[in-house]
Amino acid sequence: MLIEDFASLAVAQRYFKTIQTLLLRPIAWVLTENANGSYILNQVRQAPLIHILILTLTIFAFTSLAEACENCLLPQDFVRLDISNKRLFAVISEDKIVDINHVKELIVSANTYISMCCKNWNNKWSVSFFSEEKYVGYKDENEVHDYVDDGSWYLAYLGEYDHAERQLTLFPLEPGKIKKIDRVN
Numbered sequence: 001m002l003i004e005d006f007a008s009l010a011v012a013q014r015y016f017k018t019i020q021t022l023l024l025r026p027i028a029w030v031l032t033e034n035a036n037g038s039y040i041l042n043q044v045r046q047a048p049l050i051h052i053l054i055l056t057l058t059i060f061a062f063t064s065l066a067e068a069c070e071n072c073l074l075p076q077d078f079v080r081l082d083i084s085n086k087r088l089f090a091v092i093s094e095d096k097i098v099d100i101n102h103v104k105e106l107i108v109s110a111n112t113y114i115s116m117c118c119k120n121w122n123n124k125w126s127v128s129f130f131s132e133e134k135y136v137g138y139k140d141e142n143e144v145h146d147y148v149d150d151g152s153w154y155l156a157y158l159g160e161y162d163h164a165e166r167q168l169t170l171f172p173l174e175p176g177k178i179k180k181i182d183r184v185n
Helices: 011-023 049-072 099-115 144-152 152-156
Strands: 028-033 040-045 078-082 088-089 126-128 155-164 166-170 177-181
Touching: 028 166, 078 099, 088 099, 099 126, 099 155, 144 152, 152 155
Parallel strands: 088 126
Antiparallel strands: 028 040, 078 088, 126 155, 155 166, 166 177
16 A cells, blocks of 8 residues: 655645556556456556546645635735745734734734635744835845845844744844743734
8 A cells, every 4th residue: 555645745746646646556457358268467557537537636626725825815914925935924013013912913813814725834834023014025035135235124023923833032133122922822
């Protein structure tokens, strides 16, 4: 029996594993009678229609999960979604980021969004909090390059939430102000 762990594979890898599993291996073995009356065990390699249908639906389901994530409307205060890194970006003021109850509400909102729209993210996702939308992004991206150079991007990066660890880090790039809060739900 062939057992594959599809959970750890990317969509394209799942597709190719499915093709290899269903189409390149014999689907069945049948006994056929020869002209001389003896029997031979033959491989059946043509996929019945049901196998092709299952394969098509499986591929559609995997691609639909990624598309569903992109097509859902982001919750209020969230301005960007990074599917490949399983990250949401939110805009919040500096006085609100220190209000832990307000941040928890945003995290609950993100969790609801992810459980409805990005089901394949499981518990491995995060949220980055910025003071203004113009700063939203990774420091190596061209859109925020000027802000990184002048130092304002570092000040605008107000927080980070790691759902796998259930940890909120406030002011992660300001050594004198860093604050870690564990078990945030």
